[in-house]
Amino acid sequence: MTISNEDLLLELFIKGVFVEGESNIYLDLKRQNLQRYKRFDFYFNQYRYSTYMEEMGKTPYKLIQGKLYYYDELLQNIEIKRIEEIDWGSEKPWYIKKWNNLDNEPYELRLNPINICFNLRYITGEKGEFRGCAFCHRVYTHGRNMENRKIISVQEIFNDIFLQEGAEILKNIKKVLIMTGNMNSTKDVLHLCREIYTILENKNYNGVFSISTNQICTEESIKDLSSMDNTIFDYTLEVFDRRKCLMGEQKGYDMHKVIDTLTLARQYFKFIRITYVVGLDSYDSLEAGFTKLKNLGLIDDVVPLIFVPYTPEMKNLRNEDATEIDYYKKVRIFFQNNNLVPLKNGLTKNLFQEDKLNNNEMDGLLETRK
Numbered sequence: 626m627t628i629s630n631e632d633l634l635l636e637l638f639i640k641g642v643f644v645e646g647e648s649n650i651y652l653d654l655k656r657q658n659l660q661r662y663k664r665f666d667f668y669f670n671q672y673r674y675s676t677y678m679e680e681m682g683k684t685p686y687k688l689i690q691g692k693l694y695y696y697d698e699l700l701q702n703i704e705i706k707r708i709e710e711i712d713w714g715s716e717k718p719w720y721i722k723k724w725n726n727l728d729n730e731p732y733e734l735r736l737n738p739i740n741i742c743f744n745l746r747y748i749t750g751e752k753g754e755f756r757g758c759a760f761c762h763r764v765y766t767h768g769r770n771m772e773n774r775k776i777i778s779v780q781e782i783f784n785d786i787f788l789q790e791g792a793e794i795l796k797n798i799k800k801v802l803i804m805t806g807n808m809n810s811t812k813d814v815l816h817l818c819r820e821i822y823t824i825l826e827n828k829n830y831n832g833v834f835s836i837s838t839n840q841i842c843t844e845e846s847i848k849d850l851s852s853m854d855n856t857i858f859d860y861t862l863e864v865f866d867r868r869k870c871l872m873g874e875q876k877g878y879d880m881h882k883v884i885d886t887l888t889l890a891r892q893y894f895k896f897i898r899i900t901y902v903v904g905l906d907s908y909d910s911l912e913a914g915f916t917k918l919k920n921l922g923l924i925d926d927v928v929p930l931i932f933v934p935y936t937p938e939m940k941n942l943r944n945e946d947a948t949e950i951d952y953y954k955k956v957r958i959f960f961q962n963n964n965l966v967p968l969k970n971g972l973t974k975n976l977f978q979e980d981k982l983n984n985n986e987m988d989g990l991l992e993t994r995k
C-alpha cells in the first residue's frame with residue numbers, strides 16, 4: 626500500500642501515530658479516568674510539524690525504531706524525523722521562534738505572560754465535558770498537571786530575554802507577538818499590550834508588534850491597539866459554527882459581533898489575519914463563512930491550523946466529513962481559488978505543506994509593512 630507525501634502528512638494530523646514501546650498518554654494524570662494524548666513532534670521534509678500519539682490499531686502509522694510504517698509497510702523515501710525533546714513553548718513566558726530555512730535566524734519573539742486563561746471559567750463541549758476552548762492544547766482539566774511557572778512581571782520577562790539572548794536581540798526580531806491566555810477584560814488586555822509596547826519602544830524596537838486575540842472588539846480598544854502598531858490585527862476566529870459550544874460564552878460570541886469587530890479593525894489596521902481551526906466546521910459552513918468575510922473585505926490572510934485532538938473526547942468534536950483527507954484537500958482548493966493561501970510559514974499543523982508554499986519569507990505580511 627502506498628501513500629503520497631502530501632496525503633501522509635494530512636493523515637498524520639488526523640489519525641496520529643503509534644510509537645512502539647511507548648504509552649500514548651501522559652502518565653501525570655490528576656484524574657486517572659481522564660487521558661491526554663502525548664504530542665508527537667517531527668520534521669517532515671525539514672519543516673517542523675506536530676500531531677498526537679495514538680494507540681496501536683487506531684492509526685495506520687507506526688514508528689518503530691525511528692522508521693515510519695504505513696499498514697505494516699516501511700515507508701521508504703519519506704523524510705520524517707522525530708523531535709525527541711519537546712519544547713512546550715506555549716508554557717513558557719517567552720520564546721523565540723526560528724525558521725529552518727533562514728539558517729535558524731531568530732524571527733519572532735512570542736510572549737506568553739499570563740499563566741492561566743480566563744476562558745477556562747466556561748464549560749464547553751457538546752456534553753459540557755471541557756473547560757475553555759474545547760480544542761485547546763491547554764486542556765488543564767484533562768491529564769497533564771497545570772503548568773508550574775512562577776508569576777513574573779513583564780519587566781522580569783524582558784530582563785530574562787536580554788540576559789539569555791543578549792541586549793541587542795530585538796534588532797534581529799521582525800515581530801513581537803503576544804500569544805497568551807485570555808484575560809478578564811479588554812481593559813486588562815490593552816494594559817498588558819501597553820506595558821509590553823512601552824518596553825519595546827524604549828528599546829527602539831522597529832519590528833511589528835501584535836497580539837493574537839478576539840478580546841479587542843470595541844472601537845475604542847481597536848483604536849488604542851492600533852496606536853501601538855497598526856500593521857496586523859491578529860484575530861482568533863477559530864470556527865464559524867458551534868461557537869459558544871466550542872469556545873464558551875465569552876470567546877464564542879456570535880458572527881454578527883465578529884463582523885462588527887473586523888469591520889472596525891479594517892478602519893484602523895493595514896492587514897487582518899484570521900486564525901482558523903480546520904476540521905471542526907462542515908465544509909459548507911467554512912466556505913460560506915470565508916466567502917462572506919472575503920466579500921466584505923475583512924480578511925487578508927488566514928492561518929489555517931488543522932485540528933489535532935489532545936484527548937480521546939476531543940476527537941468527537943471533529944466534523945464528520947473532516948475524518949477524511951478529501952475534506953482538507955477541498956478546503957485547500959477553496960483557499961487557493963480565493964487567494965487565501967497563508968502568507969505565514971512555520972505553522973506546526975499547517976493545512977498547506979510548508980515546502981509547497983513558495984514563500985521565501987517567513988511572513989508575507991511583514992514584508993509589505995513599510
Ligand code: SF4
Binds near residue numbers: 758763807
Ligand atoms: S482562549 Fe486560547 S488559551 Fe484559552 S482556552 Fe481558548 S484557545 Fe486555549
